[in-house]
Amino acid sequence: MSDLAKPVADRLLGIVLIGLAAFVAVQAIHLDVPFSYEPVGPKAFPLGLAILLAGLSLVLVFKPGADGHWPHRAQALRLLVVLGLLLAYALLFTRLGFVPTSLLVVAALARLFGTTWGKALITGALMAVGSYVLFTAGLGIGLPTGTWLAAIL
Amino acid sequence: MFDFLIEGFGVALSPLNLGLAFLGALLGTLFGALPGIGPINGIAILMPLAYTLGLPAESALILLAGIYTGAEYGGRMSSILLNVPGDAGAVMTTLDGHPLARKGLAGPALGLSAVSSFVGATIAILGLTLFAPLLAEVAVMFGPAEFFALMVFAFASMSVMMGKDPVKTAIGAVLGVLIATVGVDSGTGVMRFTFGMPELYDGIDFVVMIIGLFAISEILLMLEQAHRRDVDTEMPPLGRVFVSLKEVLYCKGAMGRSGLLGFIIGVLPGTGASVAGAVSYTTEKRLSDKDGTFGHGDMRGLAAPEAANNASAAGSFVPMLTLGIPGSGTTAVLLGALMLYNITPGPMMFTERPEVAGGLIASLYIGNIVLLALNLPLAGVFARVLTIPRWVLVPAIAILAFVGVYQLHSDLTAIFLMLIIGVFGYLLRKLGFSLAPVILGYVLGGLMEQNLRRALSISGGDVGILWQSGISLGLWLAAAALLVLPWLLPKLLAGNSPREDVEDG
Numbered sequence: 014m015s016d017l018a019k020p021v022a023d024r025l026l027g028i029v030l031i032g033l034a035a036f037v038a039v040q041a042i043h044l045d046v047p048f049s050y051e052p053v054g055p056k057a058f059p060l061g062l063a064i065l066l067a068g069l070s071l072v073l074v075f076k077p078g079a080d081g082h083w084p085h086r087a088q089a090l091r092l093l094v095v096l097g098l099l100l101a102y103a104l105l106f107t108r109l110g111f112v113p114t115s116l117l118v119v120a121a122l123a124r125l126f127g128t129t130w131g132k133a134l135i136t137g138a139l140m141a142v143g144s145y146v147l148f149t150a151g152l153g154i155g156l157p158t159g160t161w162l163a164a165i166l
Numbered sequence: 167m168f169d170f171l172i173e174g175f176g177v178a179l180s181p182l183n184l185g186l187a188f189l190g191a192l193l194g195t196l197f198g199a200l201p202g203i204g205p206i207n208g209i210a211i212l213m214p215l216a217y218t219l220g221l222p223a224e225s226a227l228i229l230l231a232g233i234y235t236g237a238e239y240g241g242r243m244s245s246i247l248l249n250v251p252g253d254a255g256a257v258m259t260t261l262d263g264h265p266l267a268r269k270g271l272a273g274p275a276l277g278l279s280a281v282s283s284f285v286g287a288t289i290a291i292l293g294l295t296l297f298a299p300l301l302a303e304v305a306v307m308f309g310p311a312e313f314f315a316l317m318v319f320a321f322a323s324m325s326v327m328m329g330k331d332p333v334k335t336a337i338g339a340v341l342g343v344l345i346a347t348v349g350v351d352s353g354t355g356v357m358r359f360t361f362g363m364p365e366l367y368d369g370i371d372f373v374v375m376i377i378g379l380f381a382i383s384e385i386l387l388m389l390e391q392a393h394r395r396d397v398d399t400e401m402p403p404l405g406r407v408f409v410s411l412k413e414v415l416y417c418k419g420a421m422g423r424s425g426l427l428g429f430i431i432g433v434l435p436g437t438g439a440s441v442a443g444a445v446s447y448t449t450e451k452r453l454s455d456k457d458g459t460f461g462h463g464d465m466r467g468l469a470a471p472e473a474a475n476n477a478s479a480a481g482s483f484v485p486m487l488t489l490g491i492p493g494s495g496t497t498a499v500l501l502g503a504l505m506l507y508n509i510t511p512g513p514m515m516f517t518e519r520p521e522v523a524g525g526l527i528a529s530l531y532i533g534n535i536v537l538l539a540l541n542l543p544l545a546g547v548f549a550r551v552l553t554i555p556r557w558v559l560v561p562a563i564a565i566l567a568f569v570g571v572y573q574l575h576s577d578l579t580a581i582f583l584m585l586i587i588g589v590f591g592y593l594l595r596k597l598g599f600s601l602a603p604v605i606l607g608y609v610l611g612g613l614m615e616q617n618l619r620r621a622l623s624i625s626g627g628d629v630g631i632l633w634q635s636g637i638s639l640g641l642w643l644a645a646a647a648l649l650v651l652p653w654l655l656p657k658l659l660a661g662n663s664p665r666e667d668v669e670d671g
Contacts, residue, residue: 026597030337037344037359046354052627053619055351055358059344066340072333081596084390095389096589099382102568103581111569119561126389126557136558144565152218154573 110159174524190232198240255439342607382588432481
């Protein structure tokens with residue numbers, strides 16, 4: 014957290030949003046309709062929204078609220094690790110299969126959220142197998158068994 | 167006039183739907199009691215799974231509505247026992263609920279809150295039954311111009327009433343509407359903001375959107391609280407979970423007034439349980455707090471917000487069912503769920519799909535009784551849910567989120583999109599936005615544009631049609647008044663009241 018007298022987060026956000034509004038406006042203007050039976054077309058609504066967004070963002074830039082509490086460095090790092098884990102979950106979901114991927118990701122998440130490795134691994138195993146049974150047998154959802162496994166067999 | 171209700175009870179009393187109402191109430195109470203998971207998260211996480219069950223629309227809606235009302239019940243547990251509101255609607259419950267628990271009256275406090283929730287919800291469901299068909303009859307006269315004006319009014323009312331920062335609420339709503347414009351334009355077939363990605367042609371999928379926005383951002387947010395111990399997790403002893411008739415009668419005035427207030431606030435678009443709780447508590451305090459006992463464990467101070475937040479939950483179904491305009495963030499999610507079944511709620515629903523409208527209303531009556539029956543004897547069991555550690559909760563949410571999205575799409579793009587939206591939701595929450603306006607904007611955005619364009623097609627491009635009729639002109643004026651008054655009134659009265667800065671259910 015900064016000790017600056019002026020709050021930064023909202024001003025930065027306002028500027029980013031004005032950029033977004035400009036981007037939306039440019040994109041909308043370039044929408045070409047060969048012919049249309051209606052007077053409005055696809056441009057007007059996004060354009061109007063862009064103008065509204067830009068106006069509201071200007072208020073943020075000139076009258077920003079207080080900065081919230083942002084994570085310090087160690088927290089930010091853990092946040093990135095969690096995001097990385099979720100990304101890995103997505104990437105391995107179909108490749109490694111539901112049960113092994115869930116086991117690994119659940120165990121890693123549980124460890125990150127403050128338990129011991131032993132408990133984390135047991136939680137991972139129980140949750141991965143338990144949810145697999147619940148979803149496939151109970152709810153009839155087909156879950157991936159893993160393309161890598163299939164390739165080996 | 168009440169044919170729909172008779173048909174509705176026929177639907178709701180079928181063994182399947184009765185079972186679903188029970189299941190919804192149970193799951194909702196459990197999810198509401200879980201730390202950090204309010205009604206909106208609960209529905210977001212459970213909705214895709216309900217969708218897989220292949221239930222007919224009315225059954226799915228009965229299940230989801232059960233979860234919604236159940237979560238309002240569950241939210242009070244941590245308010246009373248731990249002084250940590252489980253969701254925004256339960257913030258006011260902490261003020262007198264927790265002092266009661268500290269006095270050793272945790273059990274009676276839980277019992278009383280269950281009874282007040284029941285009374286508040288009953289008042290509101292009766293109101294819904296009486297009021298919704300009448301409003302539907304008026305709404306049949308609405309044309310596209312009136313609907314457009316109504317949505318503008320809804321957004322104005324939301325900006326003023328919801329969250330601490332009206333500008334951010336409005337920005338959130340605009341962002342939501344913008345997200346809704348992604349995909350093929352239904353009027354002309356032009357691709358908008360798809361950047362050549364075929365996955366975006368149909369727009370940002372509803373399930374991906376709500377799971378990302380709520381479940382994933384919640385996981386990221388919980389990480390910060392994982393290593394923080396600023397809450398005393400010491401659970402006070404429950405004692406008897408029983409409330410005497412004398413105690414209930416002592417609070418009957420508070421319950422009745424707050425139930426009525428909560429219903430009215432729930433009906434207003436955009437104002438949900440947290441506003442209802444705050445308004446009813448301050449009203450009751452002004453009316454009944456003769457000895458200065460409010461805030462120190464006065465039973466009426468607990469009964470009032472509990473009756474009001476459950477009443478507002480039922481009240482927010484009025485605009486959703488009759489106008490297709492959700493009264494709260496959670497009903498916006500329910501509305502989106504209905505749209506998955508190709509049902510657009512609106513005035514015609516009472517005549518065209520009476521089994522859905524009536525079935526839902528009838529199931530609210532049943533669910534309310536089920537909830538009271540569950541919550542009085544099982545409060546001790548639900549209270550134990552509070553002690554589930556985050557290291558169990560977070561991985562479970564992750565699994566539910568991934569499976570929920572995967573079973574609908576079976577492709578990785580949807581999952582990546584869910585993660586991106588999750589980060590977006592996390593940043594918004596860190597920046598002091600509530601997510602309810604975003605989801606309302608996203609759900610209503612498409613309808614808003616369609617109605618605007620339909621109105622202008624009728625008039626041949628003349629924007630005058632938007633405020634030609636008395637109804638639409640009235641709505642525009644009401645919207646303008648809402649936006650100007652909060653800014654003007656304090657200057658006139660030279661004093662303003664503090665606002666709640668919590669996410670609205």
